[in-house]
Amino acid sequence: MSFTAAAKVFILFGDPVAHSLSPVMQNAALQAAGIDGLYIPWRVQSTDLPTAFESIRRMENFGGANVTIPHKEQAFTLVDTLTPEAAAVGAINTVVSKDGRLLGANTDGPGFIRSLHEGADFLPRGKPVVILGAGGAARAVAVSLAGAGAAPIVIINRTAERAQSLTEFIHGTIGATALGLGLDDPRTPTSVRDCALVVNTTSVGLHPTDPSPIDPHLLQPGVVVYDLIYRPRETALLREAKRRGCRVVGGLGMLLYQGALAFELWTGIEPSEAAMRQALVTAVA
Structure with missing residues (x-):
């Protein structure tokens, strides 16, 4: 995996996040699509989540984010707009940057x-x-x-x-x-x-x-x-x-499919599910 100093940064917010296979899966998708980008985990406590969200608003190279346990409901309150699905659920797992504003989505x-x-x-x-x-x-x-x-x-x-x-x-x-x-x-x-x-x-x-x-x-x-x-x-x-x-x-199938939907929201590109699945299978093996 390679990227440049201009790479888009994609983030996973959660607590804990060390167990997550989302970085393995999403980095495989970025590489397969030829996108200059990097997906990283960011462990953050609930009290610090508002500050973390403010920081991504100011990141010129912010590509998008996922939100996992226990922040999905709190993150719902920290974005500017919501997709209909996220509004119906009352929680988000995906954040998309739209013209300096944060869109909350739920692909779970x-x-x-x-x-x-x-x-x-x-x-x-x-x-x-x-x-x-x-x-x-x-x-x-x-x-x-x-x-x-x-x-x-x-x-x-x-x-x-x-x-x-x-x-x-x-x-x-x-x-x-x-x-x-x-x-x-x-x-x-x-x-x-x-x-x-x-x-x-x-x-x-x-x-x-x-x-x-x-x-x-x-x-x-x-x-x-x-x-x-x-x-x-x-x-x-x-x-x-x-x-x-x-x-x-x-839960591996749900991880794959919600991740593929999130990737498409961030990039406008349909990811290689085969590359994502292979990365997950290799990681758990």
Whole structure:
């Protein structure tokens, strides 16, 4: 990989970011497209995110940015304009520079739906789903599933109030049937047992010693279990789900497809998904 002093700089904001494969993937896309640019991770705490966003406004060679855990909802408030998808979700994962102004976009939802269909041949319409977590990624997943006709949508979160807030947002925005529960709510086990899809949007599983975010004994054979975490490639949740006869999907596909959409927003060029996929496969291997 080579670049010049005039290279465009693309940034990943998050905390943590050391685990992310976005730099590997996006730098492969830049190289394949022949773009003079470099994609770098920037670990920044929530208290410093406004300052970080002000700094990119003043970067003449700013190419674009991604936003990951835990900043997606906060970043939503720091941009000048929003795409319709981002406005519907209430969180962003992509920042585009437009004439000195920052545009916030969200490519997580479309990337998730595409990877869900390809990885498990799952069509959400009329299917009961459970989403673990209530942060920015959960919002994108919930809105995309609601838009695809999933019902009911149950949000399960450690803090019940955040889960309920997200369900109210989904119902108010899309009109979908949704329920917010805490992990210790007596209705939680039944919701997991009766669903057709479980999606983990939390960070539980990033570390190899992390347990499953839910009791795996609740998972029924044939249920699709999707973990947005892609590193490690097999989390405790996916490992336990596979043992119980579930269909499992890791987060690598969503990472690829949301990243490809972000790249196109930044550059106006459709990236080489083959180059991006190969970079990801090599990195996780």
